[in-house]
Amino acid sequence: MPNSASPVTTELHFFDAVSDKVIPAYRVLDGNGQIGEAFARKIYEKMSLLPALDNVLYNVQRQGKISFYMTTHGEEAAVIGSAAGLDDTDEVMGQYREMGVLLWRGFSLNAIMGQCLGNEEDSGTKGRQMPVHFGSPAHHFHTISSPLATQIPQAAGVGYALKRDPARRGKNCTMVYFGEGAASEGDFHAGMLLASVLGSPTVFFCRNNGFAISTPAAEQYAGDGIASRGPGYGVKTVRVDGNDALAVLAAVREARRYAIAESKPVLIEATTYRVGHHSTSDDSFAYRPRSEVENWKKTDNPLWRMRRFLEGRGWWDEAAEQEMKDRYKNEVLAAFRRGETLKRHPLGELFTDVYGGEMPWHLKEQRDELSALLKKYSNVWEPWKKELAKFQGNGKEML
Amino acid sequence: MHGLRQHAQTSRFVSRSTLRTLRGVSACQGRRYAGTTPTEAQEKPPPAGGELPSIATSKLLRVTRETALKSPGLMWTSEPESASPDGGRETRKMNMYQAVRDALGIALSTDESAVVFGEDVAFGGVFRCTMGLAQEYGKERVFNTPLTEQASTNGIAGFGIGLAAMGQTAIAEIQFSDYIFPAFDQLVNEAAKIRYRSGGQFNVGGLTVRTPCMSVGHGGLYHSQSPEGFFLGASGLKVVVPRSPIQAKGLLLASIRDPNPVIFMEPKILYRSSVEQVPISDYTLPLSKMETLVRGSDLTLLTWGTPLYTCEMAMSMLSSPPPSLQGEDFVPRDARKANIELIDLRTILPWDMEGVIESVNRTGRLVIVHEAGRTGGVGAEIAAEVQKRCFLKLAAPVKRVCGWDTPVGLQYEKFYIPDALRILDAMVETLKY
Numbered sequence: 001m002p003n004s005a006s007p008v009t010t011e012l013h014f015f016d017a018v019s020d021k022v023i024p025a026y027r028v029l030d031g032n033g034q035i036g037e038a039f040a041r042k043i044y045e046k047m048s049l050l051p052a053l054d055n056v057l058y059n060v061q062r063q064g065k066i067s068f069y070m071t072t073h074g075e076e077a078a079v080i081g082s083a084a085g086l087d088d089t090d091e092v093m094g095q096y097r098e099m100g101v102l103l104w105r106g107f108s109l110n111a112i113m114g115q116c117l118g119n120e121e122d123s124g125t126k127g128r129q130m131p132v133h134f135g136s137p138a139h140h141f142h143t144i145s146s147p148l149a150t151q152i153p154q155a156a157g158v159g160y161a162l163k164r165d166p167a168r169r170g171k172n173c174t175m176v177y178f179g180e181g182a183a184s185e186g187d188f189h190a191g192m193l194l195a196s197v198l199g200s201p202t203v204f205f206c207r208n209n210g211f212a213i214s215t216p217a218a219e220q221y222a223g224d225g226i227a228s229r230g231p232g233y234g235v236k237t238v239r240v241d242g243n244d245a246l247a248v249l250a251a252v253r254e255a256r257r258y259a260i261a262e263s264k265p266v267l268i269e270a271t272t273y274r275v276g277h278h279s280t281s282d283d284s285f286a287y288r289p290r291s292e293v294e295n296w297k298k299t300d301n302p303l304w305r306m307r308r309f310l311e312g313r314g315w316w317d318e319a320a321e322q323e324m325k326d327r328y329k330n331e332v333l334a335a336f337r338r339g340e341t342l343k344r345h346p347l348g349e350l351f352t353d354v355y356g357g358e359m360p361w362h363l364k365e366q367r368d369e370l371s372a373l374l375k376k377y378s379n380v381w382e383p384w385k386k387e388l389a390k391f392q393g394n395g396k397e398m399l
Numbered sequence: 400m401h402g403l404r405q406h407a408q409t410s411r412f413v414s415r416s417t418l419r420t421l422r423g424v425s426a427c428q429g430r431r432y433a434g435t436t437p438t439e440a441q442e443k444p445p446p447a448g449g450e451l452p453s454i455a456t457s458k459l460l461r462v463t464r465e466t467a468l469k470s471p472g473l474m475w476t477s478e479p480e481s482a483s484p485d486g487g488r489e490t491r492k493m494n495m496y497q498a499v500r501d502a503l504g505i506a507l508s509t510d511e512s513a514v515v516f517g518e519d520v521a522f523g524g525v526f527r528c529t530m531g532l533a534q535e536y537g538k539e540r541v542f543n544t545p546l547t548e549q550a551s552t553n554g555i556a557g558f559g560i561g562l563a564a565m566g567q568t569a570i571a572e573i574q575f576s577d578y579i580f581p582a583f584d585q586l587v588n589e590a591a592k593i594r595y596r597s598g599g600q601f602n603v604g605g606l607t608v609r610t611p612c613m614s615v616g617h618g619g620l621y622h623s624q625s626p627e628g629f630f631l632g633a634s635g636l637k638v639v640v641p642r643s644p645i646q647a648k649g650l651l652l653a654s655i656r657d658p659n660p661v662i663f664m665e666p667k668i669l670y671r672s673s674v675e676q677v678p679i680s681d682y683t684l685p686l687s688k689m690e691t692l693v694r695g696s697d698l699t700l701l702t703w704g705t706p707l708y709t710c711e712m713a714m715s716m717l718s719s720p721p722p723s724l725q726g727e728d729f730v731p732r733d734a735r736k737a738n739i740e741l742i743d744l745r746t747i748l749p750w751d752m753e754g755v756i757e758s759v760n761r762t763g764r765l766v767i768v769h770e771a772g773r774t775g776g777v778g779a780e781i782a783a784e785v786q787k788r789c790f791l792k793l794a795a796p797v798k799r800v801c802g803w804d805t806p807v808g809l810q811y812e813k814f815y816i817p818d819a820l821r822i823l824d825a826m827v828e829t830l831k832y
Contacts, residue, residue, distance in 0.1 A: 091565070126598035135597045142564060143597035147588045153554040154589070157561020157569070164512065164539065164567065174561075186581070190554030193545050198558075353599040354635050356658030360687065360749035363634070 047076040052328035074275030077302030081245035085252025093151040113339030152191030159200035181212020195265035209274035230267035242270030476681035490676035498644035517572030556585035563603035576612035591635030604658035611667035619809035625771035649684030695740030702768040713822035763794035773801040795832035
């Protein structure tokens with residue numbers, strides 16, 4: 001058989017990945033996780049920090065204090081469990097619902113607020129991108145961008161670069177996150193294909209949370225989820241219970257070990273449920289019943305499951321829970337209030353970083369044009385006057 | 400798709416037939432441009448009976464070592480080889496694909512992080528630009544990507560962005576610029592914006608995307624396009640088009656080393672038809688700098704890539720019209736004496752505004768020639784800036800000679816691509832205005 005290692009059969013039979021064989025989901029958290037106390041507590045605490053941040057930032061968006069927000073509700077185990085399975089120096093390319101990776105790696109609350117508020121501490125985007133578009137080279141977290149799935153073929157390239165870097169070869173892999181909706185983009189095909197054919201140590205991590213905005217997974221694909229596609233690309237694949245932080249942790253640990261040792265990609269599909277709305281611009285009860293969401297929160301809550309695991313070992317109790325919640329509430333609110341008072345980057349940053357090297361003539365001219373308009377009008381035109389006051393130096397460097 | 404590409408590969412034979420046709424446009428004799436600064440080739444006497452410029456015999460090409468080493472703007476990356484006035488540097492006769500290959504070899508040998516990849520590059524490329532590189536530098540550094548448009552073109556760009564985001568040098572090839580559109584998202588939304596959107600924390604300056612462009616005589620809709628204009632709005636990218644082997648090598652090395660992502664569009668009809676003595680050592684030519692090829696005082700003729708040679712022919716026809724066009728209605732006697740300034744823009748984004756404006760302020764007239772369709776083309780952008788900056792100096796409206804706003808119909812190409820007659824007519828109309 002050219003191009004195939006298949007056995008020969010005389011029976012005509014069309015293979016159906018759904019009914020013939022459904023890829024099972026790997027689960028640990030029914031009681032047998034092997035994990036130390038401090039590490040387990042760190043996982044739970046970082047998981048719990050996500051809703052603490054989500055609650056405050058979701059609400060301040062509702063009050064108009066930030067322009068946009070996206071919560072991680074329901075996917076805390078998938079995000080924190082996977083971050084815990086990586087080395088902190090592995091390169092991470094995210095979609096947008098992976099703030100937890102940064103929290104795991106010690107990104108500060110001030111930095112979170114800085115980006116969401118677009119203030120002068122937003123070194124990740126200098127106030128240029130929408131909220132939750134984080135980035136930090138120090139945390140090996142590539143800056144998020146809105147176009148879906150573009151990070152997937154890029155991650156194949158980042159993995160290949162790691163393989164070619166003598167200092168990091170055999171030590172690091174790339175982890176790329178995306179939702180099951182983004183996996184419908186051509187870029188998913190490109191990334192999987194390139195990583196497998198070219199031999200790139202990249203872990204593809206799909207958060208299958210059942211919805212792409214309003215589109216249920218059933219309208220997203222007709223096959224057996226995303227995992228069933230991996231073998232077609234010759235990519236080692238596993239499906240994990242994404243609400244089981246320890247299953248995710250174990251799967252990612254093994255995936256990165258294999259990816260680095262073999263210079264090959266791995267696909268992980270974490271099945272979970274998007275408890276929150278898609279974003280602050282979305283009301284998900286327009287396309288799914290409130291009761292369904294409430295049921296999920298009760299029957300399969302990743303935070304409760306992790307908490308029960310800790311409590312079963314005597315590593316956690318109600319007092320610890322209360323102490324943590326109070327602490328987070330205070331810290332998050334304090335960071336937000338502090339960030340709220342800070343100014344934005346200088347207005348001139350509007351024109352920088354488009355090109356490396358010398359600023360081209362057309363940008364210089366356009367900066368000068370805005371500058372001349374500001375000189376002429378900013379004292380008399382209220383909307384500009386008010387806005388200028390929000391920038392460091394009140395836009396003086398442009399005047 | 401692959402079949403089509405194989406077909407287009409035969410384009411290397413096209414140049415000859417195209418040249419025949421170009422000669423057929425007129426059986427007349429062209430000679431020196433009236434009143435222009437002599438270039439090297441012009442110092443040689445024309446053959447008996449004269450000749451009409453073609454790509455192969457173009458006076459724009461530098462066919463001796465001396466003139467090659469005097470190419471304006473050459474920046475040597477290595478020390479001179481001797482104390483002689485020209486540094487003792489050597490040149491070798493190369494066509495454009497050999498010059499591209501030479502540049503890629505230098506990029507790979509001087510930068511350990513550099514990799515070259517794309518469809519069919521490992522065996523040498525459908526246009527031979529990567530011949531022998533895989534053997535010389537290994538399969539990890541010169542490799543094929545899978546061949547499907549979405550995966551490879553967008554994937555090639557995305558993969559290259561990933562490499563470049565890690566500080567490495569990624570030289571990607573998109574087999575034809577007609578197939579760059581699946582990568583439009585990665586190039587416009589990602590590559591162009593990564594430095595800006597990350598507050599300067601990440602960049603993909605190490606990315607260069609090479610792609611063959613422009614017409615080839617029989618490329619039809621999808622082996623003929625000039626998509627440079629589509630990238631004009633993608634600030635953050637640079638777009639470069641060379642005209643000859645010396646230019647291709649110097650501009651490609653500059654693009655590879657520039658701290659920004661660059662789309663490098665190689666006019667494919669020139670791969671074999673343009674031949675020069677190319678310096679063999681490492682050198683670059685400046686980006687965002689146009690080059691004046693012929694000095695003139697009455698009209699600026701501005702273009703890039705293949706049409707430069709068509710412009711050269713049109714200039715020859717203007718100063719010395721073929722018998723069929725000698726009527727006063729076609730080329731008036733006054734117009735024949737006009738001194739035409741020929742400019743190669745070279746970099747489309749960001750383009751050399753100062754250079755163009757300086758020229759038009761001197762000549763008072765501008766004709767822009769490009770193969771892409773007129774509406775939304777690069778000519779529109781340049782014309783708008785020129786009318787803004789040269790309003791009081793302009794003696795005639797800026798004229799654009801472009802492809803029509805249609806796809807490139809296969810059997811219609813001779814009437815689609817701006818040819819010498821259309822450029823001649825535009826110059827005459829502009830001079831007469």
